[in-house]
Amino acid sequence: MPVERAAIRKSLERLTGATGSRLDGLTARVFVDFAMCFSDLLSTNREPSARLASYVAGTDGVERLDGLTGGLISLTAHVGNWELAGRLLAGRSARPTHVVVAPEEARELERWVRRDGEGVRFVTRSRPTVSLELVAALRRGEVVAVQGDRALGTRGDTMISFFGRPAPFPLGPFLLASAVGVPLVPAFCVLTADYRYRVKVAGPIAVRRGDEEDAARAWGALLEDVVREHPTQWFNFFDIWDPSNG
């Protein structure tokens, strides 16, 4: 995967400032961490949610969810095992969770990585009117889980500073939150040194009409902190500052 390796190396150089053999080591580590998270994804998808807790070494801020009533948007990124976080949090909230996903590039993978059940339902972004379903779910007090770190390449992207350079980020989650009047709750699930996971839930981001880009910038700053702490667990195998580049 020379193209992906080159993209990861370039990103890590910017994220960490590493060069030479240290950069080589970090680059290799991304693929190791990804393999670990992906294999865990395949196995955790087949286990009941009650057993997922055995994968978790600890949590930070999960209790924040207990005080939230009504609909909310769980905002995450391609960091660590984000799908495990979704299943764990869905089990905890006891509210249906609609996970918004891009149509899987490798369709034969779908049945392995996307399994509905136990309060989790995958919603493929295959048609524009799917957003009406999400509005309805939030109004019913349910959870919509979305990824907030991959631009769509449409007018729905906004440029925000990320590690000192403008990068396109999707504005959709913030527009959805402000339109329905629900908070965004950032959540991550990172691999620990003993190959278990730590679930981190940050404070809710409230979005008022017209302030969506400010909210996106707040999200970008938070994501920077997480990626700075876990640079080899950010799984974007392309140039996120210029997605059209390769």
Added chain:
Amino acid sequence: METEKVLEELKDIMVERLKFDPSRTSELTLATVLPKGMEGSLGLDSLDFIEMSIAIEERFGFVIDETQNVETHFETLGTLVAYIALHATGG
């Protein structure tokens, strides 16, 4: 509410909320398909549908019941106008 009035209000929403060039709205008919990805459609994307659904509620004074299958009402301008005309409280 009359079909023609609803159609004109929808055109206003497209200009004011979806930032359409006003000249585009003159070409719209009840047969115009709304979602992008379909031949001859207006090309509305997922963000447009969020914005439009909220604007319709504000403008026409009713709450869209998304527990019903509302996607069919957002297929063309004609289906949307009919849906709004049935539920609108004003005018």
